[in-house]
Amino acid sequence: MTVHREVIRAIERAPEGPGIGAFFDFDGTLIAGFSATVFLKEQLRRGEVSPYEFLELLSAATQFSMGGVGFSGLMTTAAQFMRGVRESDYIDFGEELFEQQISRKVYPESRALVRAHQARGHTVAIISSATPYQVKPMARDLDIEHVVCSRYEVEDGVFTGGIVRPLCFGPGKVQAAEDLAERFGIDLDESFFYTDSDDDIELMERVGRPQPLNPNTKLTEIAEREGWPIRRFKSRGQPHIIDYVRSLAATVSLVPSAVAGIPIWALTGSRREARNFATSLFADVSSALIGLKLVVRGEQHLWSRRPAVFVFNHQSKADVVIMARLLRRDIAGVGKKEIKDIPLIGKTMELAGTVFIDRANSSSAIDAMQPLVDAMRNAGKSVVIAPEGTRTISPRLAPFKKGAFHLAIQAGVPMVPVVVHNAGDVAPKGDFVFRPATVEVDVLPPIDTSNWRSETIEEHVAEVRAMFQRTLGQEERRAA
Structure with missing residues (x-):
């Protein structure tokens, strides 16, 4: 395809082979918006989350965005409401939401980036703080084999209400990339990482080719200071x-x-x-x-x-x-x-x-x-x-x-x-x-x-x- 040629030009100039990593954040990077919002709205609509639980989750999310609680605290709050739910049911729920809502949120340009890296033989992975129930259906659709996410604890096929540590957030994303590099012989100094958030600054600084994609205000400031290439896609998101x-x-x-x-x-x-x-x-x-x-x-x-x-x-x-x-x-x-x-x-x-x-x-x-x-x-x-x-x-x-x-x-x-x-x-x-x-x-x-x-x-x-x-x-x- 030639439609997104300008978007993928830098990839076509990069070395070929699996020794080059192409790592993608999920929410705001591969898709417009936040998949967690889609999940929560649908659970609320179905009555699977009570108004009280919704307000508690909303409070935790607000505190996280304002720096009052860490990502671990946010995930711990969310995990508590999953206690007793069968994982297989939640997997099916994630597949259903992917089919009905999330699939249409993927940026066409991001899809082109993924395919361009795959065409160069790069090792493509999604490294996301979201859960696999949000990410894996999209990864399968994009033919992305490697997915590293944050996880809820599961015993005997049922969520316990706990979380699996370390979470895939901040330094946890760096660890995920380094683990992939060790397993597949990836040179991180030649690798790409795409994200929209300054929450991922540690991994952006760890790879040799940081790629701010639809960056938030703070990441935009950092990218401009560091001379990183900034891309913004308007092909998805809230219409006018x-x-x-x-x-x-x-x-x-x-x-x-x-x-x-x-x-x-x-x-x-x-x-x-x-x-x-x-x-x-x-x-x-x-x-x-x-x-x-x-x-x-x-x-x-x-x-x-x-x-x-x-x-x-x-x-x-x-x-x-x-x-x-x-x-x-x-x-x-x-x-x-x-x-x-x-x-x-x-x-x-x-x-x-x-x-x-x-x-x-x-x-x-x-x-x-x-x-x-x-x-x-x-x-x-x-x-x-x-x-x-x-x-x-x-x-x-x-x-x-x-x-x-x-x-x-x-x-x-x-x-x-x-x-x-x-x-x-x-x-x-x-x-x-x-x-x-x-x-x-x-x-x-x-x-x-x-x-x-x-x-x-x-x-x-x-x-x-x-x-x-x-x-x-x-x-x-x-x-x-």
Whole structure:
């Protein structure tokens, strides 16, 4: 990828190999905000933390921030409320919160930093004062093998209410880095450490390449004095009012774009040309409102073999805009049936030729897609569909369903893979707000499906998915 080239430039100039460490703090560095806040709010919402317990935890956090109590005291207070909870239940809770909330908080630029270090063969680790229940799901998603955290004490699978010392805070982070260095032969004088907080000053001073990332006021002062490079990312965090306004305008622009096509239909009698005009207008207007830019490689493959089944990996609601902007005309799409119930937008998409399917009912979904086969055979239209079936929470590719492949076989048309690298930068799953971003897309050559058969469809699914994996650089990754 070239989108975050400026962010990773220093890494590309660094020596290669596992002897270079790349250590990341978690809260405020890899993700925007604090994961502990997410956990506490959800526990309060579920009634798992009483108002009294919440106030006690809030008091401890306030005292910690003002220097009245150390990190050990804060962790001790938090651990007391975990007494008697099964660790396996809390692991599941952490996974659930990662899926629903924390995954969309990761900075795209931080993800790029991690991948750049991995590409150089560096030993990448998260060294965080947070607990593994907050950190490990994200580490797995980022393919980070080494995680050093603060831990609650567990006996027989149940939290005791105590903490495991030493905690991973202050000098404890230095010890964690030195332990990793001893185990893996890392030269700390050539290693990187990324953090947002002056709480980590000991480790910042221990490594040779300190990297202040979204630094707080005190760390900013230290970094400016020491001449350390400062980076601030604005791609995540609390949106402003104007961001909500832009996002709402981009979403509803589908309706006026469709209305703008009505005069063409009325004056020419061509419903098809009216749809094409509306699709292209929506793509351009919504892109401008979002601040969406595309870097497209293999653009000629969008037009070389039509009609076709265009398949794309689905990370974001922005994919609708991206695919409309790429394909422009003579297309029909597939959407989940819930979209049909959205006022105005659902009806507009239906009139534009979108087929809505019930993902929970595979037999009805197959029947519902028959009009798409007819559209390709009789009207020369192409179909755009996401074989994953739903949005993923990260660029990691999910398993492919067979519907798109059956469509290509039945219609006798080629399949064109459209690999979208980073649509989640615009709007990760679960976010309403669109954020300005540049998205990279690779359009692969059309695949001849004339020799495909239903009996061998599993092979074709695996072959096409492998193409996506190679293009995304995920050959070694397991499907989520």
